[in-house]
Amino acid sequence: xxxxxxxxxxxxxxxxxxxxxxxxxxxxxxxxxxxxxxxxxxxxxxxxxxxxxxxxxxxxxxxxxxxxxxxxxxxxxxxxxxxxxxxxxxxxxxxxxxxxxxxxxxxxxxxxxxxxxxxxxxxxxxxxxxxxxxxxxxxxxxxxxxxxxxxxxxxxxxxxxxxxxxxxxxxxxxxxxxxxxxxxxxxxxxxxxxxxxxxxxxxxxxxxxxxxxxxxxxxxxxxxxxxxxxxxxxxxxxxxxxxxxxxxxxxxxxxxxxxxxxxxxxxxxxxxxxx
Amino acid sequence: xxxxxxxxxxxxxxxxxxxxxxxxxxxxxxxxxxxxxxxxxxxxxxxxxxxxxxxxxxxxxxxxxxxxxxxxxxxxxxxxxxxxxxxxxxxxxxxxxxxxxxxxxxxxxxxxxxxxxxxxxxxxxxxxxxxxxxxxxxxxxxxxxxxxxxxxxxxxxxxxxxxxxxxxxxxxxxxxxxxxxxxxxxxxxxxxxxxxxxxxxxxxxxxxxxxxxxxxxxxxxxxxxxxx
Numbered sequence: 001x002x003x004x005x006x007x008x009x010x011x012x013x014x015x016x017x018x019x020x021x022x023x024x025x026x027x028x029x030x031x032x033x034x035x036x037x038x039x040x041x042x043x044x045x046x047x048x049x050x051x052x053x054x055x056x057x058x059x060x061x062x063x064x065x066x067x068x069x070x071x072x073x074x075x076x077x078x079x080x081x082x083x084x085x086x087x088x089x090x091x092x093x094x095x096x097x098x099x100x101x102x103x104x105x106x107x108x109x110x111x112x113x114x115x116x117x118x119x120x121x122x123x124x125x126x127x128x129x130x131x132x133x134x135x136x137x138x139x140x141x142x143x144x145x146x147x148x149x150x151x152x153x154x155x156x157x158x159x160x161x162x163x164x165x166x167x168x169x170x171x172x173x174x175x176x177x178x179x180x181x182x183x184x185x186x187x188x189x190x191x192x193x194x195x196x197x198x199x200x201x202x203x204x205x206x207x208x209x210x211x212x213x214x215x216x217x218x219x220x221x222x223x224x225x226x227x228x229x230x231x232x233x234x235x236x237x238x239x240x241x242x243x244x245x246x247x248x249x250x251x252x253x254x255x256x257x258x259x260x261x262x263x264x265x266x267x268x269x270x271x272x273x274x275x
Numbered sequence: 276x277x278x279x280x281x282x283x284x285x286x287x288x289x290x291x292x293x294x295x296x297x298x299x300x301x302x303x304x305x306x307x308x309x310x311x312x313x314x315x316x317x318x319x320x321x322x323x324x325x326x327x328x329x330x331x332x333x334x335x336x337x338x339x340x341x342x343x344x345x346x347x348x349x350x351x352x353x354x355x356x357x358x359x360x361x362x363x364x365x366x367x368x369x370x371x372x373x374x375x376x377x378x379x380x381x382x383x384x385x386x387x388x389x390x391x392x393x394x395x396x397x398x399x400x401x402x403x404x405x406x407x408x409x410x411x412x413x414x415x416x417x418x419x420x421x422x423x424x425x426x427x428x429x430x431x432x433x434x435x436x437x438x439x440x441x442x443x444x445x446x447x448x449x450x451x452x453x454x455x456x457x458x459x460x461x462x463x464x465x466x467x468x469x470x471x472x473x474x475x476x477x478x479x480x481x482x483x484x485x486x487x488x489x490x491x492x493x494x495x496x497x498x499x500x501x502x503x
Binding site: 176 | 369487490
């Protein structure tokens with residue numbers, strides 16, 4: 001696996017030293033890199049992932065390896081959307097492997113994935129969590145507009161997310177949007193929406209009451225979108241959002257994030273610049 | 276009809292107490308939103324449910340279970356039960372299939388002398404497995420030595436008639452219209468077999484966003500006649 005030459009490779013290993021979470025190892029090559037971390041929260045580094053190539057092209061392959069060691073904390077996001085351009089012969093591919101050790105904390109909130117005309121993209125995210133670890137995970141899928149102003153010109157956006165808790169698979173999410181093969185506007189599919197967002201939270205702090213409170217907060221948001229929230233088989237929940245604008249999805253995710261910071265960590269600051 | 280076929284057919288009878296009577300799997304949300312209002316809109320919903328739940332999850336799971344039977348890989352069967360349940364991000368959707376799975380096992384174990392079914396029952400009681408109707412069908416189909424394709428078709432057919440019966444009561448639509456829908460779906464079920472046979476494991480559990488959204492939103496309906 002390591003012998004393969006990836007279009008972009010990033011390894012990020014975070015550990016906790018006394019109070020503060022710091023990089024134990026940061027390594028990247030080719031098209032991926034991270035900037036120096038910013039400490040929006042004085043104890044938790046926030047890394048912004050950069051794609052130096054500007055976008056994902058035919059046959060591109062990316063791999064990210066993220067480790068958050070015992071009790072350590074990390075915010076991981078991107079500096080701009082993941083742009084998927086046309087892939088005439090081979091879909092672009094990205095795999096991410098995340099390890100969250102005991103009582104670690106990761107918020108992984110990348111910018112949207114934008115599929116342009118004739119783009120095909122496969123993403124495989126695998127997350128291994130240990131007891132007491134907390135995960136906030138999001139993805140947003142959006143169509144890039146074509147020269148003709150049409151939506152859904154991409155060919156394939158296929159995201160498979162697996163989350164293991166103590167080696168047991170607890171979340172399996174498989175989103176495969178293929179506008180050529182499926183009438184997107186059909187009842188039961190994307191209906192009148194173009195953007196699809198997902199926010200998954202796994203935390204021992206998650207309760208039914210919190211999910212109900214979150215539901216009331218989301219119901220108060222205005223805008224043209226639909227959301228569903230449901231609890232998982234382990235403490236935690238999934239939020240799915242259908243909308244026509246990235247901002248609407250980000251606002252819902254931000255609402256969840258803010259409420260969770262407030263209720264679970266008595267923290268009213270928001271750690272990301274993007275909301 | 277041959278004896279084995281007749282035996283599997285018993286599981287598909289709408290009078291068979293599978294518990295399907297209480298579960299709409301999100302259809303009720305569409306009814307309340309006034310988007311499923313007649314046989315046409317119901318058929319649209321049902322088509323999507325067939326294509327993205329019964330084909331990519333349940334049907335594909337039965338196919339994979341049959342492969343596992345061939346390889347004597349019992350562990351894989353129990354993994355499929357797990358996967359089928361957790362791939363559904365809707366709590367009520369999971370509870371619905373679990374409830375139906377358990378009802379089916381309870382009666383099926385008195386009718387079919389299948390050791391794997393007994394083992395499944397034990398695993399469910401010990402909370403090692405969730406219980407899912409598709410796995411029950413796979414176990415019984417295998418026990419009766421019926422083919423994978425026949426078992427998948429019977430499973431789909433039983434789910435379709437169940438959902439149609441629920442639509443007849445809830446929308447409501449006429450009994451005749453309901454039977455016409457069941458009739459129209461027979462060819463769709465047959466076509467689905469070819470689709471399932473062409474699917475890979477990486478296609479497992481691909482969602483239809485609206486179908487899933489309605490299942491999640493069902494939790495918040497204030498007045499409801501279905502549990503999911």
